Amino acid sequence: MEKKKPALREILSSAVFIGVIGVFFVLNFVVPAPAVLLSERRTPAKFPELTLEAVVSGSFMSKFEDYASDRFVFRDTFRGIHAFQVFNLYLQTDKSGLYRSNTVGAGEFRRANTVSFRQTSERIKKAAESLDGLEMNIYFSIVPDKSVFAERYLPGFDLGVVEPILLDVLRDYEYIPLMEVLSPGSFYRTDLHWDQSKIAGVASHILRSMGADANIGTYPQIEAGEFRGVYAGQLALPIAADILTYVDVPGIRAGYLNEKTLQMDAGPVYDLARLSGVDPYDVFLRGPQPLIVIENDGAPERELYLFRDSFGSSLAPLLIGSYSKITVIDLRYINLQLLHMPEFFGFEFTPGSDVLFIFSSQIFNNPSVLQVQ
DSSP: OOOOOOOOHHHHHHHHHHHHHHHHHHHHHSSOOOSSSSTTTBBBOOOOOOHHHHHTTHHHHHHHHHHHHOOOTTTHHHEEEEEEEIIIISSSSSSSSEEETTTTTTEEEEOHHHHHHHHHHHHHHHHHHTTSOOOEEEEEEEEOGGGOSSSSSSSSOOOHHHHHHHHHHHHSEEEEEOOGOOGGGOOOSSSSSSGGGGOOOHHHHHHHHHTTTOOOOOOOOEEEEEOHHHHHHHHTTTOOOOOEEEEEOOOOOEEEEEEETTEEEOOOOOOGGGGGOGGGGGGGGTTSEEEEEEEETTSSSSSEEEETTTTTHHHHHGGGGSSSSSEEOOOSSHHHHHHTTTHOOOOOOOTTEEEEEEEEHHHHHGGSSSSSO
């Protein structure tokens, strides 16, 4: 039987397919790999170690797929096409845990782990107990995930489930609930954080709850430019940028712990140079920092110790109008025990001061990040 010759269109189809594959193959060798995936705010996966054990177990190929994917040319374009298909063709409610909401913008499903919430509460309790004998006024609060304000039910954070845990473990201290002073507009639409220019009511509520003067709302607000939060890049879809606005409180100064010299170095409260960095939110108090001291000579002689996560970076400047000194402590980057060893960097707690533990739901879901033994 005479074999049927392939049709011209079949030959052309095969040639085009091979050509496209070949072009991308060459481009991936020619085009240099990015040092940082800016849209996703992370570094690309590294080439995995080639060992017999890794090959046999399959871990090598799994890690190699991540390595190749992170270096693929036009990666963001293809991610955008995939996201468009997921939301508009397949009509799914999320892409890899990321969702879109009319009320709060882009977000991520964050399920509350009740075991983790209890463990984090226990760590906060240990930190509070370490201040026994200093006659401190101790308060605690939680910043709920913005998904609680979504227009539809999202299978994520549920304050009604975790709040009783906090109240049980930390019952010896005063709770400051925030739901009544928060709204969908309190948060950036492209990011998980709250917008400093929209939380004056939150700051006033916290100050009143701690018996301090709520001197908020009279300071000028300055627009620093467009802000595309972490979800803008992760979602890989066109999304309108937020405007990063900061509140200009005159006459305040900040000092940051130099981890090499163990001395406090002066620095700006708002580091505008970080607007062009990987995470523009680091404008507020220079982002991740173990220890910061903010001072205001024009405020009442009163001190606050603010144990916080990244949400506290934009909150602290709003509180300084009511305190002559706020010490901002991030237990993710400094061990609690060091704070009770003045020989390290001359740090000592002032008796009779206010203490506020305020963390987001993400931190309550990850107790191991807090360095409290």
